Amino acid sequence: MITIDHLTRTYGSFTAVDDVSFTARPGRVTGFLGPNGAGKSTTMRILVGLTAPGSGSATVCGKSFSELPNPARQVGVLLDASAQHAGRSGREILTIAQRTLGLPADRVDAMLAKVSLSEEESRRRVRNYSLGMRQRLGLAVALIGDPEVLILDEPANGLDPAGIRWMRDLLRDYANRGGTVLLSSHLLHEIEVVADDLVVIGNGRIVADGTKADLLAGAGTLVRTADVRPLARALVDSAIEFTHVDGGLRVEAEAELVGRLALDAGVPLTELRGADGAGLEDMFLELTADTQREQPTPTPLPNGAAA
Amino acid sequence: MSATLTQPSATAETTAPRTYDPIPFSRLVSVELRKMFDTRSGFWLLASVGILATLATGAVILWGGDDALTYDTFAAAIGIPMTVILPVIAMLSITSEWSQRTGLTTFTFVPNRGRVIAAKAACTLGIGVVAMVMVAAIGALGNVVGSSIAGVDTVWNLSALQFTMITLATVLNMFIGFMLGLLVRNSPAAIVAYFVYQFVLSSLTMLLASTQEWFADLQPWVDFNYAQGQLFDQVPSAEQWANLGVSGLVWLVLPLAVGLRLVLRSEVK
Known part of the structure; x- marks a missing residue:
């Protein structure tokens, strides 16, 4: 202790x-x-x-x-x-x-x-x-x-x-x-x-x-599908924010809600999970933004990559 | 049905209250002594005590001349290199904790830094005494061998008391190194500081004393090198002891206190 x-x-x-x-x-x-x-x-x-x-x-x-x-x-x-x-x-x-x-x-x-x-x-x-x-x-x-x-x-x-x-x-x-x-x-x-x-x-x-689970809970959901456009439309209709990532979307919502939207829109998903990795990195950069030498960017820290 | 008997080891390990004994001082001394000689530089410093003692003995036998073949000559010839090597050993035991950054481990094992420094001081004292006993032994051997080679009588003209004075002077030298180590906490800088302190400073005061009459009278009271140097030649009189005490207070005890304070309070990085 x-x-x-x-x-x-x-x-x-x-x-x-x-x-x-x-x-x-x-x-x-x-x-x-x-x-x-x-x-x-x-x-x-x-x-x-x-x-x-x-x-x-x-x-x-x-x-x-x-x-x-x-x-x-x-x-x-x-x-x-x-x-x-x-x-x-x-x-x-x-x-x-x-x-x-x-x-x-x-x-x-x-x-x-x-x-x-x-x-x-x-x-x-x-x-x-x-x-x-x-x-x-x-x-x-x-x-x-x-x-x-x-x-x-x-x-x-x-x-x-x-x-x-x-x-x-x-x-x-x-x-x-x-x-x-x-x-x-x-x-x-x-x-x-x-x-x-x-x-x-x-x-x-x-x-x-806090616990890792709590801190990452707000990190959003990563969703992948062959064609993201119908899903993106459904998200816009529901006023849910999202960003495009490689081959999918990162959605500022719980996985369950995203899954339900996809079901309603009839979009077949290839992946649906909490966006943990990116979430921690974003959180880290966001929380320490004032202290960073570089301005926050979506790319990983050089130090992180060196590991 | 051994499975039912198996407890998760975790609970047993962490719920049992564990108590620990403090680290005894004797253990710290033995570890610090080991640390002084378990590196290459430490080993060679130790070895050089023996090597230089033997070389000095040989030099006296070869070039000393028959009337120089007395115990006093041998002891002095061997004692002089000791005034350089032994203080360096004492000094490095302190400075390496910073220069090699081992203090990071040492002072987390023993957060009470004063105990670590005290253990090092005990080692310094012990090494000084043991080294001087060794000097006496090698000197005696040289005296016997040298005089029998030259065919002259073996002269034992150094009293035990005088030898004790020489040992005291040597130990004081070691604590000058120890003190400089505490003050500077950097190996090369401390070695330079020691040579300035021992050789440059003493030459300057000697020069000053020979040209300025007022300083010549004052010198025994303010020049620690001078007061301490008397120990090599004679058993001090009461006034000479006072000289040693007063000058030692200024040149050794006070800076030692300052160095100790710095070490106890400084950040270890």
């Missing part, structure tokens, strides 16, 4: 985190979403005591992080996979963690196996690791204390598609076993697939907070 309560942090006249409140609950993956520089990392650093809050509070497992007796046994943290001594091997870094936390020595091999780093890779110095391998190692360090809360800042960066799938399954399984996961990302699709709850931040402020 993570509780952030009216957290504010300023740097001179710049407010990096502005009255942020949200909770991340056990058994759920909470996606912390926002463009670069929106305040995600600052919020997470305050949460784990690396940065002092200006005002407000952040607690993990009911306590402020620094009050936990052996914090890494309760909270696994991965803020930056590259923040490791380049001259240490992955195994050595895990050994330091294992010794600091007072864990049995076999946890090191168990964690290497869990994140699929081979024996040979574990003896390599981290300077020779790819970013993906560093993310795996960072996750191993976060998991080594068998914590009940995970705090991960952009953990999917640098992972290949198989790695992203692996991490998603790992986090899903972790939450299903009762763990709390707070996961930040600017990679919309990555968050959307794994998160149960979403917290969207822009310019240091929370702009949306």
Whole structure:
């Protein structure tokens, strides 16, 4: 359980985190979403005591992080996979963690196996690791204390598609076993697939907070049919707004209503579903429009595409 | 019918209240000690303590001349490289947390940064004492070997008390490195700062003392290098201890306090 309560942090006249409140609950993956520089990392650093809050509070497992007796046994943290001594091997870094936390020595091999780093890779110095391998190692360090809360800042960066799938399954399984996961990302699709709850931040402020299902409910319906014209006419007649998308329409209405209209108009549909993917992206761009460097456009973010 | 006995592991794992013991200080010390020497640079710094001690011993035997073959000469020859290497070891233990950004992990494992710094200080002290005991041993060996090669009497002209003073001076040097590490928190900058502090600054004060009479009188009280340097040559008098205390307060204790405060309050990124 993570509780952030009216957290504010300023740097001179710049407010990096502005009255942020949200909770991340056990058994759920909470996606912390926002463009670069929106305040995600600052919020997470305050949460784990690396940065002092200006005002407000952040607690993990009911306590402020620094009050936990052996914090890494309760909270696994991965803020930056590259923040490791380049001259240490992955195994050595895990050994330091294992010794600091007072864990049995076999946890090191168990964690290497869990994140699929081979024996040979574990003896390599981290300077020779790819970013993906560093993310795996960072996750191993976060998991080594068998914590009940995970705090991960952009953990999917640098992972290949198989790695992203692996991490998603790992986090899903972790939450299903009762763990709390707070996961930040600017990679919309990555968050959307794994998160149960979403917290969207822009310019240091929370702009949306709720379950993924609730937040996406207003995203509209995607409908496809061989010839969209009769359906478009029916929608215009019912005064329902829609936009043309590739081979179909995105309709600002519930799927059931669109289906009924199509039935009444005698239009055979090839696809009818909630427009989730596009919805989250639109929501993200809309909610954070003020903070975007680029003006919102219908094309995916470059960052999103890079995933 | 084993299925009926199987509980979802999730509930068992999360509902059981778990309690944890705080991390004991001794464990922090052992981990910090390991971190000082588990990298290539750390390993070679440690190795160079032994290598330079042996080289210095060899140099005295080869070029020292018969009357130089005394324990004092050996100990001094070995002790001088230690005044450079040991402070760098102390310094890097601090700065690498920032320069290599390992502090991000270290200070989330142990949010009480003061305990981490205290553990590093304990390691610094321990390494200083152990290294100087090793210097004494290698020096003694060199003295025995050197004098028997030259066929002269083995001269033991360094008292245990004087050696303790040299060890104290060396440990103070290490804490100068430690202090600069806390203040600067950047490996290359801290090393440069150490050389300026130890060698440039002391040359300047020496120059000033030789040209300005008023400073010559004042020097023992304001020049920490000078006051500390006396430890290498003699067991200080009461006034010299006072010199060391006063100048040390200004040049070591105060900046150490400032550095500590910076480390405790700064953001770790």
